[in-house]
Amino acid sequence: xxxxxxxxxxxxxxxxxxxxxxxxxxxxxxxxxxxxxxxxxxxxxxxxxxxxxxxxxxxxxxxxxxxxxxxxxxxxxxxxxxxxxxxxxxxxxxxxxxxxxxxxxxxxxxxxxxxxxxxxxxxxxxxxxxxxxxxxxxxxxxxxxxxxxxxxxxxxxxxxxxxxxxxxxxxxxxxxxxxxxxxxxxxxxxxxxxxxxxxxxxxxxxxxxxxxxxxxxxxxxxxxxxxxxxxxxxxxxxxxxxxxxxxxxxxxxxxxxxxxxxxxxxxxxxxxxxxxxxxxxxxxxxxxxxxxxxxxxxxxxxxxxxxxxxxxxxxxxxxxxxxxxxxxxxxxxxxxxxxxxxxxxxxxxxxx
Amino acid sequence: xxxxxxxxxxxxxxxxxxxxxxxxxxxxxxxxxxxxxxxxxxxxxxxxxxxxxxxxxxxxxxxxxxxxxxxxxxxxxxxxxxxxxxxxxxxxxxxxxxxxxxxxxxxxxxxxxxxxxxxxxxxxxxxxxxxxxxxxxxxxxxxxxxxxxxxxxxxxxxxxxxxxxxxxxxxxxxxxxxxxxxxxxxxxxxxxxxxxxxxxxxxxxxxxxxxxxxxxxxxxxxxxxxxxxxxxxxxxxxxxxxxxxxxxxxxxxxxxxxxxxxxxxxxxxxxxxxxxxxxxxxxxxxxxxxxxxxxxxxxxxxxxxxxxxxxxxxxxxxxxxxxxxxxxxxxxxxxxxxxxxxxxxxxxxxxx
Numbered sequence: 001x002x003x004x005x006x007x008x009x010x011x012x013x014x015x016x017x018x019x020x021x022x023x024x025x026x027x028x029x030x031x032x033x034x035x036x037x038x039x040x041x042x043x044x045x046x047x048x049x050x051x052x053x054x055x056x057x058x059x060x061x062x063x064x065x066x067x068x069x070x071x072x073x074x075x076x077x078x079x080x081x082x083x084x085x086x087x088x089x090x091x092x093x094x095x096x097x098x099x100x101x102x103x104x105x106x107x108x109x110x111x112x113x114x115x116x117x118x119x120x121x122x123x124x125x126x127x128x129x130x131x132x133x134x135x136x137x138x139x140x141x142x143x144x145x146x147x148x149x150x151x152x153x154x155x156x157x158x159x160x161x162x163x164x165x166x167x168x169x170x171x172x173x174x175x176x177x178x179x180x181x182x183x184x185x186x187x188x189x190x191x192x193x194x195x196x197x198x199x200x201x202x203x204x205x206x207x208x209x210x211x212x213x214x215x216x217x218x219x220x221x222x223x224x225x226x227x228x229x230x231x232x233x234x235x236x237x238x239x240x241x242x243x244x245x246x247x248x249x250x251x252x253x254x255x256x257x258x259x260x261x262x263x264x265x266x267x268x269x270x271x272x273x274x275x276x277x278x279x280x281x282x283x284x285x286x287x288x289x290x291x292x293x294x295x296x297x298x299x300x301x302x303x304x305x306x307x308x309x310x311x312x313x314x315x316x317x318x319x320x321x322x323x324x325x326x327x328x329x330x331x332x333x334x335x336x337x338x339x340x341x342x343x344x345x346x347x348x349x350x351x352x
Numbered sequence: 353x354x355x356x357x358x359x360x361x362x363x364x365x366x367x368x369x370x371x372x373x374x375x376x377x378x379x380x381x382x383x384x385x386x387x388x389x390x391x392x393x394x395x396x397x398x399x400x401x402x403x404x405x406x407x408x409x410x411x412x413x414x415x416x417x418x419x420x421x422x423x424x425x426x427x428x429x430x431x432x433x434x435x436x437x438x439x440x441x442x443x444x445x446x447x448x449x450x451x452x453x454x455x456x457x458x459x460x461x462x463x464x465x466x467x468x469x470x471x472x473x474x475x476x477x478x479x480x481x482x483x484x485x486x487x488x489x490x491x492x493x494x495x496x497x498x499x500x501x502x503x504x505x506x507x508x509x510x511x512x513x514x515x516x517x518x519x520x521x522x523x524x525x526x527x528x529x530x531x532x533x534x535x536x537x538x539x540x541x542x543x544x545x546x547x548x549x550x551x552x553x554x555x556x557x558x559x560x561x562x563x564x565x566x567x568x569x570x571x572x573x574x575x576x577x578x579x580x581x582x583x584x585x586x587x588x589x590x591x592x593x594x595x596x597x598x599x600x601x602x603x604x605x606x607x608x609x610x611x612x613x614x615x616x617x618x619x620x621x622x623x624x625x626x627x628x629x630x631x632x633x634x635x636x637x638x639x640x641x642x643x644x645x646x647x648x649x650x651x652x653x654x655x656x657x658x659x660x661x662x663x664x665x666x667x668x669x670x671x672x673x674x675x676x677x678x679x680x681x682x683x684x685x686x687x688x689x690x691x692x693x694x695x696x697x698x699x700x701x702x703x704x
Contacts, residue, residue: 018687069695072695073556073578074556074559076691076692077556077557077558077559077561077564078563079564080561080679081561081566081574082564082566082570083563087563088563088564094512095552098515098516098552099552102548102552105484106523108483109480109481109527110527112607127479131461132461135457142494145508145512148505149505157500157501160446160450163450167450167454171454171461175461200447200450200451200454203447204425204443205426205429207440207443207447208427208437209432209433211430211442212430212434212435218432222433226425229425327432333434335370336428336429337432340429343425343428
């Protein structure tokens with residue numbers, strides 16, 4: 001199916017509108033399709049279903065629903081104000097994305113089981129994933145508008161929507177770490193999931209730099225330092241989930257492992273080539289949805305024996321060192337730089 | 353409790369940081385508090401609980417949690433790049449809001465029942481309201497950043513975050529229309545709930561105008577036309593939910609009434625002063641959570657007999673006329689203006 005033929009904007013009757021409006025409408029439809037196809041795969045599937053471009057199994061359909069009424073309103077408003085509707089395409093795309101975000105979330109809240117004559121996305125994919133898919137569309141809306149910012153604010157305007165987009169993709173990758181599959185989980189998948197944490201720490205640092213009018217070298221160093229901090233911290237949190245003090249973490253013990261979630265220590269143990277790793281894989285494959293306390297405790301011991309804990313702690317420290325090196329190699333004011341270093345160490349190592 | 357004393361930034365030890373950083377940190381904490389307090393009441397309550405400023409019943413607490421680590425990172429990054437951390441306050445506020453959005457949503461998806469040592473917001477307030485509260489924080493983040501846009505893009509940059517903010521408040525007001533209370537539901541509450549629809553239609557029109565470089569008169573006319581269209585359409589949809597053809601609406605018949613949702617026809621009937629209104633009030637008060645089909649059909653007849661349908665249809669048409677009047681009174685290009693009028697009529701009246 002070509003992008004034009006199945007999408008709603010192609011239904012604009014040419015006799016109703018001049019060529020510029022038709023072209024702008026087609027660009028909106030094409031861009032929307034591109035935004036959805038570019039999402040993290042699981043989110044692309046849910047949003048593709050929601051827009052009516054795919055069935056519940058991900059197969060393309062011909063009945064792309066949605067009349068893009070709001071996009072049409074945006075394009076016509078631009079024309080009515082005397083401009084070529086093409087100038088309003090980013091706005092029209094963003095408005096449709098926000099609209100579909102709200103449909104995905106509101107159907108959950110309203111317990112509406114039908115949308116455009118089909119089961120609503122939450123009925124097919126579950127409430128959690130439909131919520132996240134809505135979040136992804138909202139992030140995409142702001143990603144589309146941010147580059148319109150002019151001058152010195154442009155850099156600051158793009159940081160947060162980009163981070164939000166990556167956080168949401170990270171959360172989706174993170175959810176996929178749960179479940180029975182132990183054979184296809186690799187460290188690079190885990191690092192993508194880390195974006196749920198690291199993308200925002202990167203953005204926190206980068207937006208401060210951008211608003212300060214930092215030069216490129218400073219901005220890059222602060223951005224990367226924030227990213228490395230995020231990965232280091234996420235790994236440390238995942239280690240703590242298994243071996244930490246619940247009084248410090250404020251979370252129930254072993255909550256990840258209880259869900260068969262393959263965080264870095266588990267992945268490193270599974271990939272260790274040691275007998276403990278093979279026994280762990282076997283145990284996780286055989287596990288039911290509600291493993292017993294002794295089972296989960298036994299898994300934790302297997303992960304540690306196969307080197308999963310030590311390896312994860314090593315990698316966390318290595319990212320922390322990278323973060324500090326980034327800061328120290330850049331031209332930054334000394335006092336706040338060293339305060340950042342102390343902050344990083346306090347976060348990851350829980351130094352007081 | 354003063355804003356400073358109970359909030360996390362006040363815990364920055366003065367000997368650790370110079371006065372500018374402390375002041376900036378306090379501004380972040382104050383602004384966050386102000387953002388949350390300014391939300392629609394039900395959302396303010398949930399977010400206040402989530403941040404640790406209120407207990408589950410809405411009473412102030414002293415244990416404001418959250419270390420504002422990300423805000424600190426943002427402020428220090430600005431300082432490290434050579435600026436006064438004050439320049440980074442809007443960025444720091446936005447980053448903390450995005451962070452807390454993600455906590456609210458991720459706890460639902462991860463089924464994490466504890467957050468900062470207390471029951472997570474979704475455990476206390478339900479998944480739907482916690483999702484919406486997260487959405488509200490995300491909207492607030494973009495509302496905080498949008499005014500930083502410079503020059504001609506500023507107007508376009510603020511439209512969508514503002515609309516998102518109002519849509520979410522509208523959805524919260526809309527959810528409050530369900531349930532057994534029939535004595536405190538007024539038309540102005542319904543109109544606030546209409547913002548779930550009308551805020552985005554207003555924005556769709558306004559953002560097209562803004563991107564087209566419209567003058568103030570054009571922008572105002574297009575914005576108001578979009579708003580009036582939204583109210584008109586929402587009322588028409590609520591009328592259709594009761595008396596419409598499910599083949600056209602694609603939604604199950606009477607889905608609002610089945611949930612005792614007091615949309616405009618119901619409110620007008622209840623407030624009609626007619627005997628049918630009093631009987632309707634009695635019936636709704638006595639209704640269980642799952643009313644029978646004959647009950648719901650009987651309510652629909654009572655609403656119609658008390659003038660609820662006719663009154664709602666009148667108000668929908670009146671808003672539609674206002675929308676058209678707005679367009680016709682402004683200096684707009686004639687062809688797209690008339691096409692907007694046709695689009696409005698097609699949406700509300702389902703004219704082909």
